[in-house]
Amino acid sequence: MSSRIARVIDRALEASIVGSFTNIGSSVRSHLDHWENPASLEGRIVVLTGATSGIGRAAATMLVNLGAELHIVGRSADKVHSTVDALNGLGHHEVTGHLADLALLHDTARLEQTLHETLPRIDVLIHNAGALLTDFTATTEGIETTVVVHLLSPILLTERLMDCLSASSVGRVIVMTSGGMYTERFDVERLEMTPSSYRGTVAYARAKRAQTVWVTGANARFGDRVAFHLVHPGWTNTPGVDAALPGFATVTRPFLRSPAAGAADLVWLASTPPQVPAGGQLWLDRQPRPLHRLQRTRLSTPEEASSYDDLMAFAHTRIATALRDQS
Numbered sequence: 024m025s026s027r028i029a030r031v032i033d034r035a036l037e038a039s040i041v042g043s044f045t046n047i048g049s050s051v052r053s054h055l056d057h058w059e060n061p062a063s064l065e066g067r068i069v070v071l072t073g074a075t076s077g078i079g080r081a082a083a084t085m086l087v088n089l090g091a092e093l094h095i096v097g098r099s100a101d102k103v104h105s106t107v108d109a110l111n112g113l114g115h116h117e118v119t120g121h122l123a124d125l126a127l128l129h130d131t132a133r134l135e136q137t138l139h140e141t142l143p144r145i146d147v148l149i150h151n152a153g154a155l156l157t158d159f160t161a162t163t164e165g166i167e168t169t170v171v172v173h174l175l176s177p178i179l180l181t182e183r184l185m186d187c188l189s190a191s192s193v194g195r196v197i198v199m200t201s202g203g204m205y206t207e208r209f210d211v212e213r214l215e216m217t218p219s220s221y222r223g224t225v226a227y228a229r230a231k232r233a234q235t236v237w238v239t240g241a242n243a244r245f246g247d248r249v250a251f252h253l254v255h256p257g258w259t260n261t262p263g264v265d266a267a268l269p270g271f272a273t274v275t276r277p278f279l280r281s282p283a284a285g286a287a288d289l290v291w292l293a294s295t296p297p298q299v300p301a302g303g304q305l306w307l308d309r310q311p312r313p314l315h316r317l318q319r320t321r322l323s324t325p326e327e328a329s330s331y332d333d334l335m336a337f338a339h340t341r342i343a344t345a346l347r348d349q350s
């Protein structure tokens with residue numbers, strides 16, 4: 024097939040949204056000529072959050088099979104142990120499990136200390152853990168949970184591990200975002216929702232949109248040392264989707280991607296050579312995709328210019344307060 028026809032097919036799928044996000048997108052595109060299989064991960068140290076279920080569990084299996092030295096993070100001791108047991112024996116390296124509830128910044132800080140003390144460097148840090156929470160919950164540190172799990176914990180962990188990532192010749196951070204972010208505009212003032220304003224899908228979409236601001240801004244600042252990538256997994260058949268969106272999962276089930284298909288770009292991006300592909304982009308099915316689909320989610324030029332600093336100021340204040348108040 025000529026590359027021009029492949030491009031037309033890819034763009035037609037992209038424009039249709041449903042064709043792109045469902046298993047139709049991954050099945051068709053995996054036969055187009057831009058599709059590259061992941062390379063060996065032998066010699067790469069990979070840290071993966073959310074590895075005990077769904078996309079993360081599938082990613083963990085693929086990463087180990089490709090030879091990665093894998094460190095998984097989970098919040099349930101039973102799930103972490105059973106995942107490590109299932110993964111060990113697949114590759115040459117022992118898989119290490121770490122226990123941390125990423126809704127708690129104290130747990131994230133403890134995790135960071137352990138990783139610092141035990142690892143010579145980190146080649147790939149993957150922030151995959153996430154959840155769409157139907158009801159408002161605040162953590163014992165006093166922050167709305169969606170904001171902590173998707174943003175504050177990943178930011179804290181990444182910033183404190185930058186020296187470990189910089190020590191790698193291929194250092195990279197991969198953040199699992201969602202097509203949900205296409206519906207929301209970044210506004211730091213409306214990021215952390217209150218009990219009265221809370222709607223789970225909106226809180227989730229705002230946090231995922233804010234991830235795009237973080238990743239593109241961080242890549243612009245630190246990309247020469249550590250690349251930052253965003254991945255959208257498509258609509259994937261996981262326990263997380265069943266729990267959060269049971270109606271959507273039932274109706275779309277035949278068209279949902281398998282967890283392995285949802286994990287495919289994340290694993291591929293973990294395996295690419297240094298600075299390839301360029302950071303700061305959103306990936307779905309091996310192609311960079313737009314950060315906006317709706318005019319109303321775009322920021323004005325001055326808003327765009329201050330968005331990363333606004334987000335980091337918010338994150339640093341919330342993190343410092345939580346860690347100080349509880350220590």
Ligand SMILES: NC(=O)c1ccc[n+]([C@@H]2O[C@H](COP(=O)([O-])OP(=O)(O)OC[C@H]3O[C@@H](n4cnc5c(N)ncnc54)[C@H](OP(=O)(O)O)[C@@H]3O)[C@@H](O)[C@H]2O)c1
Pocket residue numbers: 072073074075076077078079096097098099102123124125126127151152153154155172199200201202255256257258259260261262263264285
């Ligand atoms: N599935 C989709 O269609 C889809 C679409 C777009 C984006 N995503 C994103 O893909 C990622 C994986 O989702 P999934 O669909 O695979 O869902 P999942 O099956 O529910 O897996 C989510 C993982 O995140 C972990 N996690 C959640 N909260 C945590 C916390 N506070 N501390 C530590 N770990 C926590 C879960 O741990 P437990 O096993 O202990 O629950 C689990 O391992 C998420 O970031 C999600 O937003 C998924």
